[in-house]
Amino acid sequence: MNASDHPDLANATIAPRVAVRLGSVHRQILRALIVLASATLLVRVVGMGMQVIVTSRFGEGPQMDAYFIAAGGPMLLAVVGTATIEQSVVPVYARVSAQGNREQAARLFSTLLHLVLMAATGLTVLMLVFRRPVILMSAPAADPFRMERAVSLALVVFPSLVLTTALALMESVLNAEGQFGWPAYAGLLVPLASAAAVLVAGKSLGVVTLGLGALIGLCLQGVAFVVRLRRAKIRYRPILDMHNPALGPVVRGAWPALLGSCIVAISPLVDQMFASALSAGNISAINYALKLSSVPTGVIFVAVQRAVLPHLSRQAGLRDMPAFKATLRLYMWLVGLGTLLVTALLVTLAHPLVQILFQRGAFSAADTDRTATTLIGFVAGLLPMGLDFLLASAFSALGQNRVNMYAAVFSVTTNAIFDYLLSRVWGSLGIALATSAFYACGLPLVLFMLRRMIGRLELLMPPRELLQVVRIAPRIMRPRHAAQERTARRTRWSRPR
Numbered sequence: 001m002n003a004s005d006h007p008d009l010a011n012a013t014i015a016p017r018v019a020v021r022l023g024s025v026h027r028q029i030l031r032a033l034i035v036l037a038s039a040t041l042l043v044r045v046v047g048m049g050m051q052v053i054v055t056s057r058f059g060e061g062p063q064m065d066a067y068f069i070a071a072g073g074p075m076l077l078a079v080v081g082t083a084t085i086e087q088s089v090v091p092v093y094a095r096v097s098a099q100g101n102r103e104q105a106a107r108l109f110s111t112l113l114h115l116v117l118m119a120a121t122g123l124t125v126l127m128l129v130f131r132r133p134v135i136l137m138s139a140p141a142a143d144p145f146r147m148e149r150a151v152s153l154a155l156v157v158f159p160s161l162v163l164t165t166a167l168a169l170m171e172s173v174l175n176a177e178g179q180f181g182w183p184a185y186a187g188l189l190v191p192l193a194s195a196a197a198v199l200v201a202g203k204s205l206g207v208v209t210l211g212l213g214a215l216i217g218l219c220l221q222g223v224a225f226v227v228r229l230r231r232a233k234i235r236y237r238p239i240l241d242m243h244n245p246a247l248g249p250v251v252r253g254a255w256p257a258l259l260g261s262c263i264v265a266i267s268p269l270v271d272q273m274f275a276s277a278l279s280a281g282n283i284s285a286i287n288y289a290l291k292l293s294s295v296p297t298g299v300i301f302v303a304v305q306r307a308v309l310p311h312l313s314r315q316a317g318l319r320d321m322p323a324f325k326a327t328l329r330l331y332m333w334l335v336g337l338g339t340l341l342v343t344a345l346l347v348t349l350a351h352p353l354v355q356i357l358f359q360r361g362a363f364s365a366a367d368t369d370r371t372a373t374t375l376i377g378f379v380a381g382l383l384p385m386g387l388d389f390l391l392a393s394a395f396s397a398l399g400q401n402r403v404n405m406y407a408a409v410f411s412v413t414t415n416a417i418f419d420y421l422l423s424r425v426w427g428s429l430g431i432a433l434a435t436s437a438f439y440a441c442g443l444p445l446v447l448f449m450l451r452r453m454i455g456r457l458e459l460l461m462p463p464r465e466l467l468q469v470v471r472i473a474p475r476i477m478r479p480r481h482a483a484q485e486r487t488a489r490r491t492r493w494s495r496p497r
Contacts, residue, residue: 026330026465029307032180036303039184044295046188050195051291052357054210057202059362065142065283066149067157067207069272072138073127074161076269081161082168083261085116086306087396088254089169091313092246094176106235108246109173113166113236120165127158138269139276139283146280156211163218170225175306177232186224193217256401263408267415267438271431274419281367282428288358289374289432296342296382301389304335308390312397321454328394330463332387339386346379374428381436384443391446398453407446414438 058064089112097105127134131154135147142150171183197213205212229236241247268290275283308331315324346353351372359368388407395403415438422430422437451457 026327029311029327029331033303033307035181036184036306037299039181039187040298040303041295042185043187043191044298047191047291048295048357050191050198051288052360053195053198055288055358055363056361057198058207059364059367061284061362062143062146062280063149063207065280066146067153067210068283068287069135069139069142069146069150069276070153070157071211072269072272073134074158074164076266077123077161078164078168080258080261081116081120081165084254084258085165085168086172086175087257087261087401088250089172090176090310091253092249093173094310096246097177102233102235104244104246106237107239107241108244109169109234110237110239111241111244111247112250113169114240116165116169117162120162124158124161127161128154131155131158139272141273141277143280153208153211156208156215160211160214160218163215163222167218167221167225170222170229173234174225174228174232177234179228179232182228183225186221186228189220189224190214190217193220253401256405257396260401260405260408263405263412266412267435270412270416270419271435274423275428275431278423278427281370285367285370285374285428286431288354288371289378289428292353292357292375293346293378293382296339296346297385300335300338300342301386304331304386305389305393309393309397312394316397324394324397325454325457326463326465328390329457329459329461330465332390332459333463333466335386335390336383339383343379343382346382347376350375350379370428374432377426377429377432378435380433381439384436384439387443388439388446391443391450394450395446400453403446403449407442407449410445411438411442414441 054064093105093108096108132151135150135154139146139150174180174183193216194210194213197209197216201209201212271286272283275286308327312324312327315321315327351368354372354375355368358371359365392404392407395401415434418434418437419431422434424430426433447457447459
């Protein structure tokens with residue numbers, strides 16, 4: 001029997017040869033990347049549906065401005081905490097788990113969970129006690145009505161920080177165990193719960209339902225994570241093992257990641273501070289435009305970053321710089337080509353997209369024009385943003401988180417300068433263009449620093465693996481056990497009776 005006579009058997013025979021040519025690294029990265037990207041895209045689409053419901057109910061105005069102001073602090077801290085946990089916990093937990101000591105891994109996970117919960121709870125209580133100064137810091141130029149409304153909304157918005165950071169730790173541990181799909185798809189629960197809350201109680205309770213819906217969704221997501229942790233045999237222990245030898249590496253990896261993440265996460269807050277000096281509705285326009293532009297950011301940039309980082313780290317640890325540069329060059333090309341396509345589509349469809357999604361109820365045609373132009377301003381910087389994401393992973397893999405921190409200082413400083421200059425001329429569009437400009441200014445700087453560390457990158461040369469990856473990606477994603485089962489079944493059928 002010839003393999004070419006049976007397509008399934010041929011595919012099963014070809015797949016191992018393809019994997020050998022590309023290497024297991026590309027196979028694993030592509031598998032994780034497609035899972036993460038598809039899950040993130042679905043979450044973003046559902047989130048857009050939730051946003052359609054929110055805009056139809058509340059539109060753009062002082063009420064929504066107040067909600068975004070109140071949510072600014074917790075969202076900032078959640079982004080910082082999630083990035084810090086991912087960059088510091090995943091490598092250490094993966095090493096402990098790879099040693100086969102499940103009890104040691106369980107003790108590390110439980111200790112980290114308790115520490116994260118204590119830190120997040122203490123910080124949340126502190127923010128609630130001093131919520132007025134926190135709100136004032138988030139939007140210093142806001143009028144008294146928006147300020148007072150944001151202070152009252154803080155009571156239901158700030159507690160989400162505790163749940164978000166705990167879930168970030170659980171997701172990082174699951175990812176370290178090779179579990180990507182379940183944690184990513186569980187993110188659907190938050191926008192679904194928020195949309196349901198707005199539909200059920202939005203008319204009577206107002207924008208407070210957004211905070212309540214988010215809390216309900218995070219609790220449901222926590223239940224899903226606990227179920228998956230148990231199935232993955234990741235055990236919880238009611239202990240606080242401060243003498244655990246793995247805590248030291250986690251702390252040493254956490255502090256530069258924390259500082260760098262803090263500086264990066266300040267950028268949206270800087271935008272909001274300048275937008276608070278503009279007329280009512282500009283803060284909402286910026287946030288609605290960011291939600292639309294965050295779809296490619298999450299689907300392409302974050303997914304690639306999370307999928308590539310472990311493998312870049314492994315290659316850097318082995319000091320295999322040719323493989324490191326080849327992997328980095330391949331995914332920079334993939335990100336660049338994909339981002340250019342998305343940029344062209346979003347610029348062309350910005351106005352009709354905003355109109356279809358948001359222009360109904362309290363959301364007027366003027367709101368559509370302002371949000372669409374703001375979206376174009378953000379989209380203009382997608383290409384340098386995506387490449388900056390990937391280069392940041394390269395520096396982390398090389399153990400050079402300080403470089404990311406210095407680059408973040410430069411970016412935030414540049415963003416503030418551009419915000420000051422452009423917001424006065426073009427309002428929310430100027431703030432969006434300022435964000436694109438600081439990413440464009442930072443890209444040559446980080447490329448120069450990386451070249452000094454590892455030599456020439458040859459980024460202008462298309463990687464040989466580019467077309468090969470695109471061609472065999474569907475076969476790489478086919479479940480290996482299914483192909484093997486079909487091969488065995490056809491082999492049994494072909495035997496003489």
